[in-house]
Amino acid sequence: MDxxxxxxxxxxxxxxxxxxxxxxMSLAHAEVNTGRMLERMIDAAPGFDLIEIEGDAAFxxxxxxxGTTDASITEILDAAVAMHRAFHLERxxxxxxxxxxxxxxxxADLKLKFVAHVGEVATQTIRDRIKLVGIDVILVHRxxxxxxxxxxxxxxxxxxxxAGEASMRAPVQEVLPExxxxxxxRAYFVDVGDxxxxxxxxxxxxxxxxIGQTFAAVGPGLPYMVGLRRTRRAAAAL
Numbered sequence: 001m002d003x004x005x006x007x008x009x010x011x012x013x014x015x016x017x018x019x020x021x022x023x024x025m026s027l028a029h030a031e032v033n034t035g036r037m038l039e040r041m042i043d044a045a046p047g048f049d050l051i052e053i054e055g056d057a058a059f060x061x062x063x064x065x066x067g068t069t070d071a072s073i074t075e076i077l078d079a080a081v082a083m084h085r086a087f088h089l090e091r092x093x094x095x096x097x098x099x100x101x102x103x104x105x106x107x108a109d110l111k112l113k114f115v116a117h118v119g120e121v122a123t124q125t126i127r128d129r130i131k132l133v134g135i136d137v138i139l140v141h142r143x144x145x146x147x148x149x150x151x152x153x154x155x156x157x158x159x160x161x162x163a164g165e166a167s168m169r170a171p172v173q174e175v176l177p178e179x180x181x182x183x184x185x186r187a188y189f190v191d192v193g194d195x196x197x198x199x200x201x202x203x204x205x206x207x208x209x210x211i212g213q214t215f216a217a218v219g220p221g222l223p224y225m226v227g228l229r230r231t232r233r234a235a236a237a238l
Contacts, residue, residue, distance in 0.1 A: 003121060003122040003123050004063060004120070004121070005063070005064055005065065005066065005118070005119070005120055005121075006061045006062060006063050006064060006118070006119070006120075006121050006132070007061065007062040007064055007072045007075075007076065007116060007117075007118045007160070008059075008060075008061055008116065008117050008118070008119065008121070008132075008136060008137060008140040009048060009059075009060040009061070009062070009076060009079065009114060009115075009116045009140075010054075010057050010058070010059050010060070010114065010115050010116075010140060010141065010143075010144065011041055011045075011057060011058045011060070011080075011083050011087075011112060011113075011114050012056060012057040012112070012113050012114070012115070012144055013034065013037070013038075013056040013057065013087075013110055013111070013112060014110065014111035014112065014113055014151055014152075015109050015110045015111055016034070016055070016056035016110065017056075018109070019034075019103075019106050019107070019109065019110060020034075026101040026102040026103035026104075026106070027103060028103065029099060029101050029103030029104050030102070030103035030106070030107075031103075032103075033094045033103060033104065033107055034056065036090055036094070037087055037090045037091060037094070037107075037110075038053060038058055040086040040087065040089070040090040041058060041083040041086050041087050041112075042058055043086065044079070044082040044083045044085070044086035045060060045079040045082060045083050047062065047075060047079065048060035048061065048062050048075075048079060049061050049062065049063075051130075051131070051132055052131070057144075059132075060079075061121070061132060062075065062076075064118065072118065072160075072163075072164065073156075073160070073161075073163070073164025073167040073168065074164070074167050076114075076116050076154070076156075076160075077154065077167075077168075077169065077170075077190075077195055080114045080154045080192060080195065081192070081195050081196065083112070083114075084112050084152065084192050087112045088112075091107050091108070091110060094107040095107050095108045111151040111152050112152055112192070113148075113151065113152055113153050113154075113155070113192075114153070114154040114155065114192070115140055115143040115144055115146075115154075115155045115156075116140070116154065116155070116156050116157065116160055117136055117139055117140040117143065117156075117157040117159070117160055118136075118157070118159055118160045118163065119134065119135070119136025119137075119139070119140075119159070120134055120136060121133065121134045121136060121137055122134050138181070139157070139179070139182060139185075140157070142179040142180055142181070142182060143155055143157065143177065143179065143187065145177070145179070145180075146175060146177040146187070147175060147176075147177055148175055148189050150189075150191055152191065152192045152193065153189045153190060153191055153192060154189060154190050154192060154195070155175070155187055155188070155189040156187060156188050156189065157185070157187055158185065158186040158187060158188070161187070161188040168190070169195065169196070170190040170191065170194035170195050170196075171190065171191075171194060172188050172189070172190055173188065173189055173190075174186065174187070174188055175187050175188070175189060
């Protein structure tokens with residue numbers, strides 16, 4: 001995308017740190033499974049531009065014109081519902097496979113939350129990689145640290161919420177997070193489960209699906225298990 005005004009959306013997997021704190025075999029499976037869940041989430045939001053995968057989170061943007069933020073609220077909520085549904089469906093497939101390791105069964109504890117903001121951004125190219133920069137990019141990332149008391153939600157900055165308040169379709173609660181470098185800000189959140197449809201129980205995977213999912217986790221994880229490859233966390237520690 002070009003520099004300009006954009007909606008910034010981060011889909012963040014909650015519980016990731018504890019999930020990835022495990023021994024080598026489980027860690028390899030956890031990394032493979034997390035990658036699959038992120039892929040399903042990204043596929044569920046084709047209207048947004050994927051800017052970067054940030055470990056346990058996907059950072060998206062949507063270029064907007066002045067005065068169109070009201071429509072963007074609807075797009076954000078629709079994307080959140082679709083990504084939440086895709087995440088939980090893949091999570092169920094992961095936990096239903098036949099591997100008993102923590103990296104597979106522990107996925108049941110993972111949650112998905114969203115933060116969103118609208119502001120001015122600029123593009124920066126570093127080694128052929130395009131990144132978004134600007135104070136609003138920093139702000140939306142700082143919003144991940146907040147006092148929201150539920151595990152799965154969509155948190156909107158005040159500017160974004162005020163611009164599209166009429167488009168909200170679920171009960172909204174106000175929160176006042178203290179953000180480093182910004183002080184106390186006002187934001188608004190909704191429970192993802194109140195947005196409609198996202199909490200429907202995913203279909204139980206069939207036995208062929210469960211077997212296929214088992215090989216999907218064990219196959220790519222095998223080089224890590226025998227020490228031929230290192231996980232991203234292990235490589236970063238060197």
